[in-house]
Amino acid sequence: MEPTPTPTTSADPRFTLRLSGTPRGARLARHLAAQQLAAWGVPYGSDASDAVCLVTAELAANAVTHGLVPGRDFRLSLLRLPGRVRVEVTDARPERLPPTVPQAGAGRGLLLVAACADRWGHEVRDVCAKTVWAEVPCP
Template identity: 50%
Template sequence: MTTETPPPVAGTVAEFAMRFTSTPRGARLARRLVSHRLDDWGHPYDGSVNEAMTLITAELTANAVRHGHVPGRDFALRLLATEAFVRIEVTDTRTERRPSPEKVCRPEWDEESGRGLYLVAELADRWGVVPRTGAPGKTVWAEVELPCH
């Protein structure tokens, strides 16, 4: 797990990118489109890769809406597939609210929030945060390795 530069994306097989409104509806649409796109790319809805990436997307986009929202600004999503892994990147315009992979801990059973990044850390093989390129903000990314063929 890293908090700086994500691993290179050499050998990209497929890519999907789109901007979404920073609303719960935008987050929901992003999650659904990721699930559909992964199914189109050969990762079926009921498969472990699709299920993990859909849940990771739900958490990262919900965080972008709840914690990374700046009025009048959208969040961006990028989904990449290589022969080795699938990566999701969610970019928002809030610079000062930057999660730390080193500080993610299991929430107590009676806590009402704080499970999102814990789930991301448990489901992803790697995840991190990098500054947004060319503008204020950050990109939170997560990768799930593909099973060997």
Template identity: 55%
Template sequence: MRHPWSRWATGVTVDGMTNNPAGPTGPGRLATPAAHLGTASPGLIPVSRTFAMRFTSTPRGARLARHLTAVRLDAWGLPYGTDDHDAIVLIVAELTANAVLHGNVPGRDFHLRLALLPIGPRSVAVRVEVTDSRGEQVPPRPCVPRPEVPAVDEIGRGLLLVAALAARWDWHPRPDGPGKTVWAEYETATQSDVHLLHSWHE
């Protein structure tokens, strides 16, 4: 179903809330699960929310991805104008810009996935995944410089910013075809998140 806001959104919006995902690829599960995100604290049901959509590999597609991320984060309890909201939107902006500039294959979309997961009684993690179709055009691993890329390379600057904002980031080959997924995890601990997590399973 095409998103009504723009013809540059080409996929389906997935806004899931699940207490017991059916399997590794079921709703609410990450494409590459991390152990530190898999367990909620005692007394909290392990609830996750996800959003996923395909976008055209164009600047307009990237702008729409940023806009819908901002809307979704606000709906998840990370309000507009807060440091956490702005940081996550900036991470999405950098990763989607890289997908458009460096991962673009004519006629292929890029895919954005967001996942909000509790990681403790007073903290949540937002995982951002951006998948494109160019598996041969990969970023350097975190903290591993690539000698042939100048220090002022655009993708390098963007990933330095992502590394400064996120708790961790990396990339892996696309599991369902040619390409790669670049992901970043942002952690936040605020009282509003606690209220949000409790409201999901009341």
């Protein structure tokens, strides 16, 4: 059973949750992003909300597809910054880095992320995890 998170208040600029490393967890990440954006005052269905949700869905799907270690979860973090939202997805496969430049032949996911985000990249903070992040313009 997936956890039922409570959205943060509009004053809290960070939302973080661990989700199961399954397709269901990836779908839930997208829905929770939309819910959190609405709590921050970004209307559901707006261009900004749709862009953040698309980026969240792609990064979460990549974590489940390419970053899966059986029995390990992935972490979704949304950070509200001035004029943008930073989406971070952390998985347990630091040795599997995304390409530095999205490639058309490798799928469209990172091309979509690059199209929606002002900046995106990845960080390996330790030997057990990597974080792929994107910053999406958001009023």
